[in-house]
Amino acid sequence: MAEAVDGCVRHGLEAIGLWRQDVAAQGLGETIELVRNAGLRVSSLCRGGFLTAPGFEEDNRRAIDEAAALEAACLVMVVGGLPGVVPGEPLGTISRDLTAARNHVEDALTLLAPYAAERGVRLALEPLHPMYCADRAVLSTLGQALDLAAPYAPETVGVVVDTFHVWWDPQVFGQIERAGAEGRIASYQVCDFLSPLPADVLLGRGMMGDGVIDFGKLTDAVAAAGYTGDIEVEIFNADVWAADPDEVVTTMKARYGTLIEGA
């Protein structure tokens, strides 16, 4: 955590997206101190969710409390897959009732949204690429996320627009416009979609420019929809993780300048 915060400061980044396990490893209090002393905004806390797993309620209340303490702009919600499906594990006893799983997510939000609202935390529903529907998120499109958010105030339940997850969607531009009109874009996340995908599809993300995504059109659409918050670069990629952090940030800033800011 200290290294990441220091890297942001040295490279002139103004905000950081935090992951709960890293916050826990550092300690919540120390993390708050680190980011405050560095003058960083917390663009998001990742992640609440997995609402289709047993015990989801207690864990998500803790995540909401942490997001409140960190003054994170939002708590990213990865809602979970089919009940019983464990990412990366062979299938055991599972439920194949996708409609029921989606209804369960809807019900779970009725429990969590009021708790988040009381603490001033914004839940950010993240539709994941359909290839993760079984094991990580039964929420697969931006339109579906907006339908799910509809009963709540936009400052309590928003959505994440992540280029990796939504670039393929024939309805994406209309739904980005809708998300803006409804005031629900809680985070804009960018990374590229690699082709071919690597053996572990979770790590199929690349530095902007290394894959197939047209960042100009999506970034223009998000800007036209009125989003003025932080743009988060989120890359799950074994090579990026293994590389020198300063080189990664240097490349990231260069690509960001060309492909996102220059869009």
Add this chain to the structure above:
Amino acid sequence: MAEAVDGCVRHGLEAIGLWRQDVAAQGLGETIELVRNAGLRVSSLCRGGFLTAPGFEEDNRRAIDEAAALEAACLVMVVGGLPGVVPGEPLGTISRDLTAARNHVEDALTLLAPYAAERGVRLALEPLHPMYCADRAVLSTLGQALDLAAPYAPETVGVVVDTFHVWWDPQVFGQIERAGAEGRIASYQVCDFLSPLPADVLLGRGMMGDGVIDFGKLTDAVAAAGYTGDIEVEIFNADVWAADPDEVVTTMKARYGTLIEGA
């Protein structure tokens, strides 16, 4: 080809879906003779498409001619990915303009549909799972396929409903109903979606029951939509391909009986 046809006959299957490269290897005339003598229907010829590649028009006219000669119920169209993206190959010079690629597919159909109509061939637009959007098909949802088919007569341009490709879609049941109402279901294909996916996602298909799909609901929806044609089992899976063909068909028939017919 002879082995496949013989296997169908011995196991009491009444129809076979053919692939163009196998037809070419056997010879078109001999293939026609084999399937006619066996009394098999040709449920589909796979595949035309790759409309975003150079030279698509000539190749697709040939595919239409072959489908006509085989009296195939339809010619499955896998429309192709982003221009320049080659499945399985590192990215070279590509176009990232997905909207343009989709518009190009729409334009290509205006060339091919009249040719197909003259020969009595039904083009069957197949939406592919969004994880193949870059390299195999910019057609990603059933709704998008129906929009693309809309200008043409249903007997000239239909759609494929393939469980593997559409199971995750929040709009799938509405779009299956629409496809039925518009008379456009040209083929219903079944296979399972494996979790976790194998290293090569193209081969992420499994025997029905080995993955995460609820076949009952989808099969009921397709039946309720009025589809009475052949149901095709199409499994790209290295283990299935390596197994004894008679065992594969025996397992397939058992699973089909339980999960599809028994739905």
